[in-house]
Amino acid sequence: MNDMIKLLVLESIEEINKDSQIEELYSPSFDTNFFDLVDSLAVLNFILDIEQRLEGHFGRYIQIANEDVMDASKTPFRTVKDIVEFITRTVESEG
Numbered sequence: 001m002n003d004m005i006k007l008l009v010l011e012s013i014e015e016i017n018k019d020s021q022i023e024e025l026y027s028p029s030f031d032t033n034f035f036d037l038v039d040s041l042a043v044l045n046f047i048l049d050i051e052q053r054l055e056g057h058f059g060r061y062i063q064i065a066n067e068d069v070m071d072a073s074k075t076p077f078r079t080v081k082d083i084v085e086f087i088t089r090t091v092e093s094e095g
Helices: 002-020 040-058 080-093
Strands: none
Touching (some): 040 080
C-alpha cells in the first residue's frame, strides 16, 4: 500500500507543481522540507487533491486534513517521505 500512496502523493505534487515549479520536491531521497517550498494555499490544494485521489482509489472519503497538518511546527507533512508515511498510517487506521 505504501507504494500506491507514494504514487498518489507524487501525482498530487506534480499537479501542484504545474503552478509553482517546485523541482526540489522530486528529490530522490524525499527528504526536502515540504513547508519550506510551498505556501499555505499550495498545502491546502495538495491536501484536497490527495483526499480526492484517495477517495477515487478506495471508493470512500479518507480525511487527512486536521489542525496539526496546517501547523508548521506540528505538521506530519515535513518531507515527502513523512507525508507518505502519515497518509499510509491514516488509511490503515481507517481500515
